[in-house]
Amino acid sequence: xxxxxxxxxxxAHLARLHxxxxxxxxxxxxxxxxxxxxxxLDELDTTxxxxxxxxxxxxxxxxxxxxxxxxxxxxALANGPCQNGEAFVVPRVI
Amino acid sequence: MNPYELTIAEATKQLAAGSLSSRELTQSCLExxxxxxIKVKAFLVVNAExxxxxxxxxxxxxxxxxxxxxxxIPLSLKDLLCTKGVxxxxxxxxxxxxxxxxxxxxxxxxxxxxxxLLGKVxxxxxxxxxxxxxxxxxVPENPWKLGFVSGGSSGGSAASVAALECPASxxxxxxxxxxxxxxxxxxxxxxxTYGLVSRYGLVAFAxxxxxxxxxxxxxxxxxxxxxxISGYDxxxxxxxxxxxxxxxxxxxxGVQGMRVGVPREYFGEGLDPEVKAVVTHGIExxxxxxxxxxxxxxxxxxxxxxxxxxxxxxxxxxxxxRYDGVSYGFRDQEVHSLMEMYKETRSHGFGAEVKRRILIxxxxxxxxxxxxxxxxxxxxxxLILNDFxxxxxQCDVLISPVVPTPAWKIGEKADNPLAMYxxxxxxxxxxxxxxxxxxxxxxFSRDGLPIGIQLQGAHFREDSLFKxxxxxxxxxxxxxxxxxxx
Numbered sequence: 001x002x003x004x005x006x007x008x009x010x011x012a013h014l015a016r017l018h019x020x021x022x023x024x025x026x027x028x029x030x031x032x033x034x035x036x037x038x039x040x041l042d043e044l045d046t047t048x049x050x051x052x053x054x055x056x057x058x059x060x061x062x063x064x065x066x067x068x069x070x071x072x073x074x075x076a077l078a079n080g081p082c083q084n085g086e087a088f089v090v091p092r093v094i
Numbered sequence: 095m096n097p098y099e100l101t102i103a104e105a106t107k108q109l110a111a112g113s114l115s116s117r118e119l120t121q122s123c124l125e126x127x128x129x130x131x132i133k134v135k136a137f138l139v140v141n142a143e144x145x146x147x148x149x150x151x152x153x154x155x156x157x158x159x160x161x162x163x164x165x166x167i168p169l170s171l172k173d174l175l176c177t178k179g180v181x182x183x184x185x186x187x188x189x190x191x192x193x194x195x196x197x198x199x200x201x202x203x204x205x206x207x208x209x210x211l212l213g214k215v216x217x218x219x220x221x222x223x224x225x226x227x228x229x230x231x232x233v234p235e236n237p238w239k240l241g242f243v244s245g246g247s248s249g250g251s252a253a254s255v256a257a258l259e260c261p262a263s264x265x266x267x268x269x270x271x272x273x274x275x276x277x278x279x280x281x282x283x284x285x286x287t288y289g290l291v292s293r294y295g296l297v298a299f300a301x302x303x304x305x306x307x308x309x310x311x312x313x314x315x316x317x318x319x320x321x322x323i324s325g326y327d328x329x330x331x332x333x334x335x336x337x338x339x340x341x342x343x344x345x346x347x348g349v350q351g352m353r354v355g356v357p358r359e360y361f362g363e364g365l366d367p368e369v370k371a372v373v374t375h376g377i378e379x380x381x382x383x384x385x386x387x388x389x390x391x392x393x394x395x396x397x398x399x400x401x402x403x404x405x406x407x408x409x410x411x412x413x414x415x416r417y418d419g420v421s422y423g424f425r426d427q428e429v430h431s432l433m434e435m436y437k438e439t440r441s442h443g444f445g446a447e448v449k450r451r452i453l454i455x456x457x458x459x460x461x462x463x464x465x466x467x468x469x470x471x472x473x474x475x476x477l478i479l480n481d482f483x484x485x486x487x488q489c490d491v492l493i494s495p496v497v498p499t500p501a502w503k504i505g506e507k508a509d510n511p512l513a514m515y516x517x518x519x520x521x522x523x524x525x526x527x528x529x530x531x532x533x534x535x536x537x538f539s540r541d542g543l544p545i546g547i548q549l550q551g552a553h554f555r556e557d558s559l560f561k562x563x564x565x566x567x568x569x570x571x572x573x574x575x576x577x578x579x580x
Contacts, residue, residue, distance in 0.1 A: 016440050017441055027449070034454060035457075041470050041471060051475075055527065061332070071195055081419060091431055
């Protein structure tokens with residue numbers, strides 16, 4: 001076994017997902033199959049090989065520090081599932 | 095011939111000559127959608143009224159004789175490209191009611207050309223899938239054989255173009271999502287070099303792999319679309335600062351002196367004999383046209399799926415963290431705490447495939463596993479790129495199948511995620527290496543299902559791809575292809 005039910009539950013919490021008992025069962029089996037498959041990468045020796053982050057070497061992309069128009073607050077709030085015209089509203093935090 | 099049957103190049107000529115108006119063309123496409131989309135199920139939204147207004151605008155510009163190449167041409171867009179004021183769902187309940195406040199750069203560019211935007215087409219949820227079956231709203235069907243998959247994740251794009259509902263569409267390709275549906279639906283689809291087309295306004299899946307590209311009925315139209323959407327964009331930090339070439343300049347006869355590489359690992363076990371026969375015939379066509387055929391090796395091909403499903407899921411788990419029910423998208427309202435809101439929103443808003451990939455990605459990035467999975471995969475990714483670089487010292491383009499089999503029945507692989515992932519083996523390496531690839535119609539199976547041929551090139555060598563693709567298309571003499579659906 002590459003992954004246990006308990007581990008899947010822990011990962012689900014990290015990913016902010018709530019899995020039903022049935023989902024947990026299926027996901028554990030499927031994740032185990034997938035993780036067992038990807039373990040084939042261990043066959044390759046990668047000592048000293050640099051990890052690739054981008055397709056080709058691009059240096060940092062800077063742009064001119066210039067003031068431009070940005071989204072109006074009204075437009076930014078328009079898609080909010082709960083908002084009061086000034087901010088997004090969420091359940092009480094403290 | 096009905097206007098909806100025209101390619102972009104054909105329509106453009108008639109529009110310029112005044113023998114066809116954009117309104118007539120657009121009306122014709124809308125009627126075609128009305129007639130066949132009930133079966134093909136490509137469109138999630140059709141903006142008929144807005145499209146006709148855009149067509150009228152285009153007709154005014156055309157009358158002045160100063161029209162840009164795509165002026166008046168009706169197109170469909172994969173539903174993960176942000177369209178200002180038009181719902182963009184990404185195939186997910188999570189974004190069912192999301193109305194973007196801005197246009198994606200590619201959408202802005204198409205509008206700037208005077209193109210007509212017919213509507214948004216179906217796709218796998220968050221572009222995660224190979225059949226569009228994970229779409230939360232409707233599953234497009236293959237216009238060549240209803241009940242069979244149109245491919246994915248840009249299945250709606252491919253189905254809409256193959257069903258003659260529009261001459262072209264924009265899709266996105268993270269592991270084959272343009273080339274694979276293009277192959278299964280018998281059309282042309284290109285994944286450009288990473289960084290050539292701006293990703294601004296593309297709903298992100300795996301940022302180091304995602305790339306927008308066109309799906310069209312022939313190679314010439316593909317080059318025309320690439321001319322319209324390529325170019326540097328300050329809003330995408332991975333956008334490449336370089337002059338955009340005229341891709342249509344490569345649409346020329348003759349491949350004498352070009353070296354076409356045949357990667358032996360792409361013809362191994364699991365390849366359907368009918369697919370193999372089509373690609374072998376394609377190779378002969380290119381040889382007859384004067385190309386030199388060389389055998390090459392991409393020794394790490396067998397590891398690409400494993401690398402892909404670690405890197406893509408890791409990036410997805412990070413990108414999809416933004417769907418928290420706070421600032422846009424779905425929110426589960428039956429909650430009492432913030433943590434509960436996050437969890438219930440994400441658990442009800444995402445479908446099974448998206449959750450599965452978020453879980454794999456989160457696991458691969460989590461403390462204690464990062465080195466074993468994500469770092470290891472990124473190192474093997476370097477080796478895969480090195481393999482391609484070595485291959486391109488011996489040849490200009492690589493020729494191969496796109497998908498190991500023709501299209502399969504809807505539902506056939508839905509319960510086996512790994513089997514589905516393995517069907518992507520021939521396309522995902524291009525995304526890992528950032529190189530361009532194109533799928534060109536190659537022939538048909540005995541059952542009448544299309545089979546595509548893939549060409550891959552070195553970074554920024556779309557010119558070689560277009561040249562070989564065009565000559566392949568000419569040599570195969572398959573055009574024009576028309577599915578029987580009415």
